[in-house]
Amino acid sequence: MDAVLAAYLNDLFRQGREHDAPLADRLLRLRNMTPEAAGLVSLLIRAQGSSHVLEIGTSNGYSAIWFADAVRDTGGRLTTVETQRDRADAARRHLERAGVAAYADVLHADGADVLARADDASVDLVVLDAERPAYSGYLDRLRRVLTPRGIVAVDNAVSHAEQLAGFRALLEEDAAFAVHLQQVGDGVLTAVRVG
Numbered sequence: 709m710d711a712v713l714a715a716y717l718n719d720l721f722r723q724g725r726e727h728d729a730p731l732a733d734r735l736l737r738l739r740n741m742t743p744e745a746a747g748l749v750s751l752l753i754r755a756q757g758s759s760h761v762l763e764i765g766t767s768n769g770y771s772a773i774w775f776a777d778a779v780r781d782t783g784g785r786l787t788t789v790e791t792q793r794d795r796a797d798a799a800r801r802h803l804e805r806a807g808v809a810a811y812a813d814v815l816h817a818d819g820a821d822v823l824a825r826a827d828d829a830s831v832d833l834v835v836l837d838a839e840r841p842a843y844s845g846y847l848d849r850l851r852r853v854l855t856p857r858g859i860v861a862v863d864n865a866v867s868h869a870e871q872l873a874g875f876r877a878l879l880e881e882d883a884a885f886a887v888h889l890q891q892v893g894d895g896v897l898t899a900v901r902v903g
């Protein structure tokens with residue numbers, strides 16, 4: 709990552725933390741992923757050579773900038789999905805200012821619907837960073853849309869382990885996935901599609 713982009717991300721992350729600090733209502737906070745977690749997912753994208761990355765939960769586009777920068781290197785494309793229109797608009801602005809908008813599509817939509825509409829075996833890596841209780845309902849769609857060796861990366865797997873326990877158990881019981889918890893940032897649960 710070049711120094712200008714790194715500085716933009718540092719600034720955006722700091723602004724996000726300052727925005728969130730006084731807010732008691734979780735849903736009003738931007739809740740940006742940690743740089744460590746975004747960096748790990750970016751590494752996975754580059755190592756995999758991902759063609760299509762799907763992020764569910766864009767917020768203002770902080771992590772999307774990381775992933776758009778990574779797919780620029782792989783020749784791929786990021787789709788990032790956000791249910792709140794103002795946040796999707798903010799994400800488009802930040803991607804543009806960061807110089808990576810050409811590698812990303814920001815959809816104002818529900819991630820569950822986007823997964824339902826996606827073609828079979830069309831996504832190399834899915835990032836889940838939205839409403840954790842919904843993830844268990846995504847599992848059949850994730851299995852269907854992921855390419856062989858496709859990856860699911862789930863943020864907050866340590867900070868909100870109890871909310872993710874059911875989904876994690878489903879993944880671990882599923883022979884289609886090899887699962888490992890990465891103790892990075894707020895915890896990134898990774899599952900590789902092996903079957």
Ligand SMILES: C[S@@+](CC[C@H](N)C(=O)[O-])C[C@H]1O[C@@H](n2cnc3c(N)ncnc32)[C@H](O)[C@@H]1O
Nearest residue numbers: 739740741765766767770771790791818819838
């Ligand atoms: C934790 S924040 C995402 C942070 C973002 N990944 C980042 O690091 O900058 C979660 C976001 O997911 C959005 N969201 C919640 N449920 C969603 C859904 N079903 N589909 C798409 N977005 C959703 C929320 O509006 C919120 O902005």
